[in-house]
Each structure stands twice: as C-alpha cells, then as structure tokens.
Amino acid sequence: MERQLGQDPSQVVxxxxxxxxxxxxxxxxxxxxxxxxxxLFRLFDIWKPFPIRRTERLREGWGxxxxxxxxxxxxxxxxxxxxxxxG
Numbered sequence: 001m002e003r004q005l006g007q008d009p010s011q012v013v014x015x016x017x018x019x020x021x022x023x024x025x026x027x028x029x030x031x032x033x034x035x036x037x038x039x040l041f042r043l044f045d046i047w048k049p050f051p052i053r054r055t056e057r058l059r060e061g062w063g064x065x066x067x068x069x070x071x072x073x074x075x076x077x078x079x080x081x082x083x084x085x086x087g
Contacts, residue, residue, distance in 0.1 A: 012064070015064050015065050015067075015068040015069075016045075016068055018065065018068060018069060018072070019041060019045065019068030019069055019071050019072035020037070020038065020041055020072060021072070022069055022072030022073055022075075022076060023037045023038075023040070023041040023071070023072040023073075023075035023076050023079075024037050024076070025072075025076055026076075026080075027076070027079055027080070027083070028083070033079060036079065037075055037076075037079055040074075040075040040078060040079070041071055041072060041075045044070075044071035044074045044075055045067070045068060045071040048067065048071075049074070051070070052067050052070045052071060052074075053067075055067045055070060
C-alpha cells in the first residue's frame with residue numbers, strides 16, 4: 001500500500017487499530033480507561049516522542065506499523081503505572 005499510496009496513507013487504518021489494541025492490552029475493562037487510552041494514544045501518535053519519530057524512517061511499511069505500536073506501548077505503560085500508583 002505504501003508503494004501505491006505513499007507514506008502512511010490515510011486509507012489504511014490497521015496500524016491505528018493495532019496500536020490502540022496494544023494501548024488497552026491487559027488493562028481492566030473500563031469505559032474511562034478506553035477514553036483516556038484513546039486520548040493518550042492519539043497524543044503519542046501525533047507528538048511522536050523519542051524514539052517513535054525515528055521509526056517512521058523504516059521501509060516497506062514497517063515505519064507505518066512500528067510508530068503506532070510504540071505509541072500503544074507508551075500509552076499502555078503509562079496507564080498501567082497510573083493504576084499501580086492509584087493502588
């Protein structure tokens with residue numbers, strides 16, 4: 001798809017879906033966590049803190065997938081830590 005439509009085509013959303021699934025992985029079922037997770041995932045996906053921005057350079061579609069997977073990991077870790085600290 002990247003070869004035909006260019007870098008990170010908006011028509012392809014599987015990367016966003018996978019990233020969001022990672023963001024919510026192993027978290028308790030809660031509408032509030034889903035909403036906060038969505039907000040944080042989008043924030044990390046747009047802001048692209050280190051090293052997420054660097055992964056966009058990966059070729060053959062890897063950059064498209066890896067940057068969203070990392071945004072999901074960042075989100076998940078942050079939510080897991082918040083739940084632990086909350087007690």
